Each structure stands twice: as structure tokens, then as C-alpha cells.
Amino acid sequence: MTKTKLQKSLRDSVVTRWAMLLLVGFVLAANYYFYDALSPLKSTLTKEFGFTSTDFGTFVSVYSIPNVFFLMAVLGGIILDKLGIRRTGFLFVAFMAFGALVTAYGASDIYINDGFGYAFMSSFLPGYSPELKMMLLGRFLFGLGAETSIVVISKIIVKWFKGKELAFAFGVKLAFARTGSFLAFNLSPVLIESQSGWTLAIWFAAFLVLAALLVFLIYMLFDLKLDKQVKQEGLLASTDEFHISDITKLLTNRSFIYVTLLCLTFYSAVFPFLSFSSDFFLNKFNLSIKESGFISSMLPIGTMIFTPLFGFFVDKYGKAASLMIYGSIILVVVHLTFAFTNLSPYVLMVILGLAFSLVPASMWPSVAKMVDEKRIGSAYGLMFSVQNLGLWAFPILAGVVLDSTNPTAAETLDYTYTMIMFAGLGIIGLVFALLLKREDKVSGYGLELPSNSK
Numbered sequence: 158m159t160k161t162k163l164q165k166s167l168r169d170s171v172v173t174r175w176a177m178l179l180l181v182g183f184v185l186a187a188n189y190y191f192y193d194a195l196s197p198l199k200s201t202l203t204k205e206f207g208f209t210s211t212d213f214g215t216f217v218s219v220y221s222i223p224n225v226f227f228l229m230a231v232l233g234g235i236i237l238d239k240l241g242i243r244r245t246g247f248l249f250v251a252f253m254a255f256g257a258l259v260t261a262y263g264a265s266d267i268y269i270n271d272g273f274g275y276a277f278m279s280s281f282l283p284g285y286s287p288e289l290k291m292m293l294l295g296r297f298l299f300g301l302g303a304e305t306s307i308v309v310i311s312k313i314i315v316k317w318f319k320g321k322e323l324a325f326a327f328g329v330k331l332a333f334a335r336t337g338s339f340l341a342f343n344l345s346p347v348l349i350e351s352q353s354g355w356t357l358a359i360w361f362a363a364f365l366v367l368a369a370l371l372v373f374l375i376y377m378l379f380d381l382k383l384d385k386q387v388k389q390e391g392l393l394a395s396t397d398e399f400h401i402s403d404i405t406k407l408l409t410n411r412s413f414i415y416v417t418l419l420c421l422t423f424y425s426a427v428f429p430f431l432s433f434s435s436d437f438f439l440n441k442f443n444l445s446i447k448e449s450g451f452i453s454s455m456l457p458i459g460t461m462i463f464t465p466l467f468g469f470f471v472d473k474y475g476k477a478a479s480l481m482i483y484g485s486i487i488l489v490v491v492h493l494t495f496a497f498t499n500l501s502p503y504v505l506m507v508i509l510g511l512a513f514s515l516v517p518a519s520m521w522p523s524v525a526k527m528v529d530e531k532r533i534g535s536a537y538g539l540m541f542s543v544q545n546l547g548l549w550a551f552p553i554l555a556g557v558v559l560d561s562t563n564p565t566a567a568e569t570l571d572y573t574y575t576m577i578m579f580a581g582l583g584i585i586g587l588v589f590a591l592l593l594k595r596e597d598k599v600s601g602y603g604l605e606l607p608s609n610s611k
């Protein structure tokens with residue numbers, strides 16, 4: 158009796174571990190909120206600062222530069238293994254918060270009226286406004302922190318839920334992320350109408366990320382307590398230690414290569430599209446900023462419900478490779494329908510939500526089947542870095558395509574070619590999904606089997 162009592166730790170309490178998910182879920186929601194908060198403001202940024210579509214695309218994509226060109230997500234995973242959850246998490250969430258505040262500062266009146274750094278930002282690259290340059294710096298720092306903090310949160314979920322409700326917890330974690338996006342698309346258009354000025358929408362987003370840093374501090378107290386109880390950190394460090402050979406093993410695993418390329422193409426056709434979607438609805442259907450922001454938010458709201466459901470389905474019945482194929486087909490059909498018809502964007506966004514649930518719910522758990530558990534951190538880090546190549550390139554390309562296929566100072570923007578580009582990405586993704594399913598028959602990872610059968 159006494160022995161059993163001694164063996165119980167914080168993670169054995171259902172309430173405590175779900176409370177931990179609530180805490181880190183808030184951090185994740187704030188991350189996604191800030192990522193999407195400026196998307197409904199594209200036309201406002203054009204009106205206030207003269208942003209072109211290419212400027213806006215550059216702003217969206219600068220998030221990915223640290224993760225692509227400095228391999229930050231991979232390095233962050235290594236730092237995580239060396240320094241542990243608390244120090245790495247605090248460092249990268251702090252980067253996120255600092256970057257968010259710098260972005261808001263770059264759009265603020267204080268900065269524009271010759272505030273700190275304005276003269277310096279005006280002294281080079283005259284083709285880019287000082288506002289854009291400061292906001293780019295802020296988003297760069299935000300991106301540096303944001304991707305690694307997602308890797309840290311994934312590890313936190315494993316720490317608290319391994320051997321318990323792990324897959325479901327991952328689904329709920331993604332639902333928190335989507336809640337952040339949903340709120341961003343609906344709140345930003347309301348906040349730009351504030352008496353205190355349109356930049357309140359950006360300040361609000363930045364302070365939300367700052368609040369996330371405080372929430373992470375609270376999480377750290379529990380994490381410390383759990384480590385004291387079970388000395389789990391030492392155990393994880395030894396099992397998750399990083400070796401360069403881990404990366405070479407991953408790069409010779411065909412299934413891993415196909416799933417990573419699917420991750421690159423699929424997410425490149427979703428996240429950059431989502432960043433432009435409010436402006437797309439505004440232009441194509443002649444809607445208000447609020448209404449087009451609301452339509453964009455139909456995508457995350459669908460995924461909040463569908464992702465945990467499909468996660469449950471994959472756990473119980475398998476069929477992960479097939480679900481990735483179905484999700485890819487839906488993505489292509491929706492983007493082509495957006496390009497060539499005037500069908501209701503409300504319905505199409507909900508259908509796109511199905512695709513954006515089918516693929517993530519089956520993709521992320523599938524990686525765990527094809528990669529040793531001790532390499533899972535490196536695997537996710539590598540996938541994130543490759544994926545960020547697309548999240549970097551495609552917002553810029555979308556902006557360039559928009560600017561070059563529309564006359565300067567056009568009243569409304571024609572998105573047809575931009576949407577064809579996103580559909581093209583979806584088609585390439587579909588090919589990788591088909592290759593992945595074919596390869597699974599050879600490699601025998603059992604992607605089509607239920608979770609507990611492998």
C-alpha cells in the first residue's frame with residue numbers, strides 16, 4: 158500500500174496531466190493566433206503602409222527563414238535534448254514573445270514618429286519601407302521561437318501522456334492550435350476598428366504571446382515537480398540523445414522521404430493559402446474584412462472537431478496511408494473549385510477542413526511507426542525544416558504571382574493563377590501520398606493497420 162503510494166507521480170493524476178495540456182495548449186494557441194493575426198489585415202497594411210502583395214507574402218514567409226536556412230527546428234530539437242524541456246521551452250517561447258512585440262512595435266505610431274530604430278531601418282534597402290523592415294525582423298524572431306516551441310510542446314505531451322491517452326492528447330493539442338487560428342481570423346477584423354487605432358489588433362496578438370510566456374513559467378513549476386518525483390528528465394535525455402547518424406538513417410528511409418515531401422507540399426498548399434485566404438474572399442466575393450476573416454476561420458473550426466475524430470479512427474482502424482490520399486484529393490478539388498467557380502466559399506472551407514484534418518491526423522502518428530522512438534525528435538525537426546522551405550517560398554510566390562497577374566492599382570485582385578499554383582502543389586502531394594502507400598507494402602511499417610497492432 159505504502160509502496161504504491163510512493164510510485165504515484167503527478168502524471169498519474171488525470172486532472173493534472175489534462176491541466177498541463179491546457180497550459181501548453183494555451184501557449185500553442187497563442188503561437189497560432191499570432192501567426193494568423195495579420196492575415197485578415199492584408200488590405201489594411203496596403204492602405205496604411207503601401208504593402209504590395211509581394212511585401213505581404215515576404216512578411217508571411219520570413220517566419221520560416223530561421224527554420225530553413227539555419228535549420229532552427231533541427232537545432233532546436235538537439236538543444237531540447239541537451240538542455241531539457243524547461244530551459245529550451247522558456248528560451249524559445251521568449252523568442253516568440255520578443256519577436257511578436259517587435260512586430261507590433263514596427264507598426265506602431267511610436268516607431269513611425271521617428272522612434273527607436275526608425276532612422277536605422279530607413280538607411281538601407283530603400284525599396285522596402287522602414288515599417289516593413291522592422292515587422293520583418295519581428296516575424297523572423299517570432300518564427301525562430303515558434304517552430305521549436307511546437308517541438309518542445311510535442312515532447313511535453315509525450316512526457317505526460319506516454320502510455321496513457323497519447324494519440325487523443327495529440328489530437329486535442331492540434332485543436333488548441335486551430336482555436337488560435339480561428340480566433341485570429343475573427344478577432345483581428347474587430348480589433349482594427351478600435352477607437353485606439355487599427356494596430357490594437359497586432360498589439361493584442363503580441364500581448365497574447367507574452368501571456369503565453371507567463372503561462373509557460375507556470376507549466377515549468379509542474380514540470381520541475383514531476384522531474385523531482387520520477388527523475389524522468391535524465392531518463393529521456395539518455396533515450397533521446399542526438400547523433401548525426403540519426404539524420405542519415407532518416408534520409409535513407411523511403412517512407413520517411415515520401416511523408417516529408419507530402420508534408421512539404423501539403424502544408425505549402427494550406428498555410429500560405431490560409432494567409433492569403435481572407436484577402437482572396439474579400440476580392441473574389443466582394444465581402445467585408447470581417448466576413449472574409451470569418452470564412453477563413455471555417456477551416457480551423459472544422460479541424461478542431463475533425464482532427465481528434467480522425468486521430469481516434471486511425472488509432473482504432475488504421476488506414477492512415479489511404480486517409481492521406483483522400484485528404485490530398487480533397488485539397489486539389491477544393492483549390493481548383495476556388496480557382497474556376499463561384500461556389501460558396503463557406504462550404505468549400507469546411508470541406509477543406511476535412512482535408513486539413515485527414516492528413517495531419519494520419520501523417521504525424523505515421524512517422525512514429527516508421528522511425529525509432531529515440532529518433533522521433535530529430536524526425537519531426539527535420540520534417541519541420543523541410544516543410545518550412547515551402548512555408549517560406551510559397552507566400553512570396555503567391556504574392557509575386559498576384560502582383561504579376563494583376564495590373565498595378567487594380568481595384569480587385571484576380572487570384573485564379575495563385576489558386577492554380579496551390580492546386581498544383583496539392584497534385585504533387587497526391588503523388589507522394591500514393592508513393593507512400595505503395596512503399597508501405599514493401600517496407601511493412603503497417604501504416605494501414607490500427608495503432609496498437611504495430
Ligand SMILES: C[C@H](N)C(=O)N[C@@H](CCCCN)C(=O)O
Pocket residue numbers: 304307311331334424517521537541544
Ligand atoms: C507549422 C508546424 N511546423 C506544423 O507542422 N504544425 C502542424 C502540427 C505539427 C505537430 C507535430 N507533432 C499543424 O498541423 O499545425
